[in-house]
Amino acid sequence: MLKRPLALAAGLVFSCCAVLTQAAETLRVSAIPDEAPTELLRKFKPLGQYLHKQLDMEVKFVPVSDYPAVVEALASDKLDLAWLGGFTFVQVHLKDPSATPLVQREQDAKFTSKFITADPNVKSLADLKGKTFAFGSVSSTSGSLMPRYFMLKNDNIKPETYFSRVAYSGAHDATVAWVQAGKADAGVLNASVWQKLVDAGKVDTDKVKVFATTPTYYDYNWTVRGNMDAGLKAKIKQAFLDLDPANPEHKAILDLQAASRFIETSPDNYKGTEEAAREAGLLK
Incomplete structure (x- = not known):
């Protein structure tokens, strides 16, 4: 598999203020590199700014070299939130059964x-x-x-x-x-x-x-690390669910995510993906 060069060696930290009050935590976010690194960063920037406002936290995007790197980083608590495909979620969940898929785009239920x-x-x-x-x-x-x-x-x-x-x-x-x-x-x-x-x-x-x-299947979701504070987990989930296409600022964020809106999801939605992976010999 060809590895594509990263556009940036370091993550980006988003803030809506000229002077930042030091946040108690930084939300470390990443995504499977299924598109060019520059495109992933372009798509994430306004979402990162939105999450910063909603959560009152610094939000840092951490680029990765390949799919396994996202899986390993989230399962080992080096990331807090990641945009995963169905299979990468299964891989994370097998390493850390408490990792939680919070939301998916409406279309991801019939991808x-x-x-x-x-x-x-x-x-x-x-x-x-x-x-x-x-x-x-x-x-x-x-x-x-x-x-x-x-x-x-x-x-x-x-x-x-x-x-x-x-x-x-x-x-x-x-x-x-x-x-x-x-x-x-x-x-x-x-x-x-x-x-x-x-x-x-x-x-x-x-x-x-x-x-x-192909026939339809469940795919992408936003997943958080398993040992995340329940209150923060709930706030992140609600921030995605609150994105309203009737709000122009929110619609711009949704458009970049190719989403009409975000809906709740659960680990059960990906049992079929795990079955497919085992049948394909990709899981032991």
Whole structure:
């Protein structure tokens, strides 16, 4: 898997005041690197400022190099809050059963992945036998685990034997770039990033097309470390639930998160993800 360079070596601390009163705590926040580091920071900045106001705490974004780094940091209390995919949440929860998923975007309760290609002759997975294929990160729920699970379950396709070569781009936007450039005959990525790239004009839809979509599954959530104070945990959860699309400032934050609103979630929502991971041999 290719590791993408970090845009910043240090975290960013957000404050809405010119003079900061020293906070008793700093909320250390991170996210799985499923997009370019600069994009993750751009998306987080207004959310970090909002959380600073709501919680009356410093909020520090801590960039990481890869998916396992987020899992290890949250499970070992080096992070307080992290944006995880379904699979990375399962990995954290197995290391720390008290780690709590607080909220997810409304769409994360019915998430999908998109199979894409630039080959006009590819109409279905059946047309890809013997061709090259790109996943995102090996730890990605929507860019690897669930598409792999559905390929095996619904089409009896084992990628390593069905395709001539399987590669991991490391991130959803990188998968699109690979397919568009011809580095892979096809690939798969999450539906939200695909739509964002299309809307931003960052993918040539005359060349790259979606030819299949997975069934729905639970995906992303905001998870806190297990030993967090219950009061702070409740305040963080309520801050996300209070984001109101009718409020222009809140809508700007939600838009950057590709969210219509945030809703409550629970560990039970990810039992199917754990089952898929075990069937795929990704959990022992």
